[in-house]
Every structure is written in C-alpha cells, then in structure tokens.
Amino acid sequence: MLRLGMCATAMAMGVWGQANAPVKMTEIQVVGTHNSYHAGLGTHEMEYLRKKNPKAAVALDYRHPKIEEQLEAGVRQLEIDVYEDREGGKFARPAMLAAMAKAGMPADPSFDPKGLMKKPGYKVVHVKDVDFRSQCQPFKDCLARIRKWSRAHPRHLPLYVLIENKDPNPEPGPPLEQPGRLSTASFDALDAEIRSVFRADELITPDDVRAGKSTLEEAVLTKGWPTLESAKGKVVFLLDQERVSDLYLVGHKNLAGRVMFTNSSPGNPDAAFVKINDAEADPEWVTQLVRRGYLVRTMTDGGSAAVKANNTARMEAAMKSGAQLLSTDYPFWWKASSGYAVQFEMGTARCNPAVPVVACNLDALREK
DSSP: OOOOSOHHHHHHHSSTTOTTSOOBTTSEEEEEETTTTBOOOOHHHHHHHHHHOHHHHHHHOOOOOOHHHHHHHTOOEEEEEEEOOSSSOTTSSOHHHHHHHHTTOOOOSOSOTTOGGGSSSOEEOSBTTTBOOBSSOSHHHHHHHHHHHHHHSTTOOOEEEEEEEOOOOOOSSSOOOOOOOOOHHHHHHHHHHHHHHSOGGGBOOHHHHHTTSSSHHHHHHHTOSOBHHHHTTOEEEEEOOGGGHHHHHTTOGGGTTOSEEEBOOTTSTTOSEEEOSOGGGOHHHHHHHHHHTOEEEEEOOOOHHHHHTTOOHHHHHHHHHTOSEEEESSBTTOOOTTOOOBOOSSSSEEEOTTSOOTTOSHHHHOOO
16 A cells, blocks of 8 residues: 655645635534444343353444434444345354254244345344344335434434445355345445435535546545535445455446445545544545545454453544544443543544644534
8 A cells, every 4th residue: 555755745736725615525524323223132042152252242232323313413434244045044043043042041032023124125233143132124124214304303313324235255153144236236226226325416426526627536636526515414334344345346437327436546536435433443545545635444443352341542543543434332422331432532533633723613513
C-alpha cells in the first residue's frame, strides 16, 4: 500500500484544506456498531457452547439492542452479515440445536418462529450453525427497518450500512453448513434486494459520487464526496470484504450501476472506501487517507480483554486518526460492565479533527 511521506503532500493531492467550502459528508465522525444485528445466543445455547468451546463463548457473549433503538440513540453506521440462500432452508436447522438435543439439553425459544429461514433470499447470520439469532430476519426485513427509521427522520446524518457477504471460504474445525458459492449473480441478487426496499433517491451510490469523473477514485481525490447537507436523509451501502471486490466489479467497471462501494485500496479505480480495522497500528496513514478524501471505517475496541480492563487506547487512536466510521460493540449508553463505551464529549457525531473545516459546527451536524 502506497504511503505518502508528508501530510502536506496528502493535502496537495486531496480535498483537505478547503476551509471555507461546504462541509463534506466525509468531514465528520460518527459512531457505528459491529455486527449490529447480533441478538446473542439463547441461555441454554450459551451454556452448551461454554462447555464445548469456552473461548468462542467469551467472544460471542454480547448482544445489541434492536436496530431501530441503535439508530434512535445516534448510531450512524451499521454492519450486517448476509448469507446467500437461493432455494431457502439452508440455515433453518442449525447443527448446534441438534447436538444439544442429542446431549439432552433443554431448548431455548425458537429462533425462527415464523419459518422465515425456510424461504429463499439472503439471511442474516453471524456464525453458521452456532450463532444464528438475529434482531431482524431475513436481510430484506433489516433493510425495511432501516428505511422506515430513515423516512421517519428525513434530516438524519448519512447512514452507512456495511455488508459482509459470507462465502464458503475454508474455516477451521468441523464442516458447517455453507452458503452458496458467490458469483456475479449473487451480487446482482444482493443489489436487487437493496433496491427493492430503497428508492434511488434515498441512496448515495458510486454513480452519484463518480459523476463527471473517469474513475471513482479520481472523483473522491478531486471533488470529494457529496456535501453533508445533500447527504442528510440518505443511506450508503459498503461492501465489507476486499477479497470479493473484483467479483462485484465484473460487468460494472468503476462500479457503474452498482449499489455498494467496494472495500478497496488506494490506487485502484474503485477506491473510495477503505476499511482499516486497527487505526492504532498506523494512525498517520489513516489520517492521510482521510485528508485525501477517502471514507475510512475502523474498529475502536481492542478485544474482550481490553474492554474488560476499560483500556481506551485503541478507541482514542481511532478517534484522533480521523477515520469517519468508528465501529464498536459498546456505543453511547450501551456500556460494557467495565464502563467502556465509545462516545464523543458532546452529541452523537462530531466535526472531524483530522479535517478542520470552518463551516463544520453544531448547526451543520444538526438532524432536525
């Protein structure tokens, strides 16, 4: 990955420094949630997992409020894991439930009382066969909830939805139920599900950002992303895994006609969004990316041990870096038992400290 030696060079190449220009949507910071749909395991399911895999049980022992509650609290970036299920029923019978029954353990309330998992369409699941409970199901239901909240709050700050499209990549341990192998048709279907819920004028797409430029990267490095004011009330979809970006681009050069922005690397024609999980490892690089005009998402939590110790070093580095999307398991009031939470000194969003713009103030951040 190309590094720029000096911040001054980054300024010259990007859009940073236009102090009197209107605030861009990338010139603020917002808090997001990691695995936003996560409902946690049932009581007996967690008991079983603790016996079989204590380490996994610790990692999976969390749950989020409903998506609508998160949005109401100020979360402006969501993450949703989706599995392709072309015929339906692929994830309707989790293996762990069968293993629990065989072991004589009592069952928790059904995770699918309406039989939604038997129908075709993308499903929302964290870990196949193990961590299968979601706050919304199927994927289109999650989308409908997001849109309903968005339409009820038409002046909200731009809302980002990070999509991780699971594929049958090799995983350690025994074989688990696998999603369909990803193809261009998979992504066509995923885009179609999103467009079936959201109108075109409710989204910010690659075509909107690239308009008038030969590549998406050229657009963000020269004219930048849309203004914050024009982006209010809009939803932006981001594709999580860089390893599937090339597949998403097939037949859609420069993401023409696509809904989502790919997780890419600087220097690629589709580079507008970059995911850097650990900003603490190289905060100067993150700051340079932000100042050049890229949208950057990072994780603020340093793992379960750090959260338990209320260690805020990674969170502080992420905030200072200027990464616009700060993803956490503990936003605002949803604090860990240690007191750890990701929040700003005031409000649920703030002007980006790495991109000082005179026009950015409390009025610019206002959602009403």
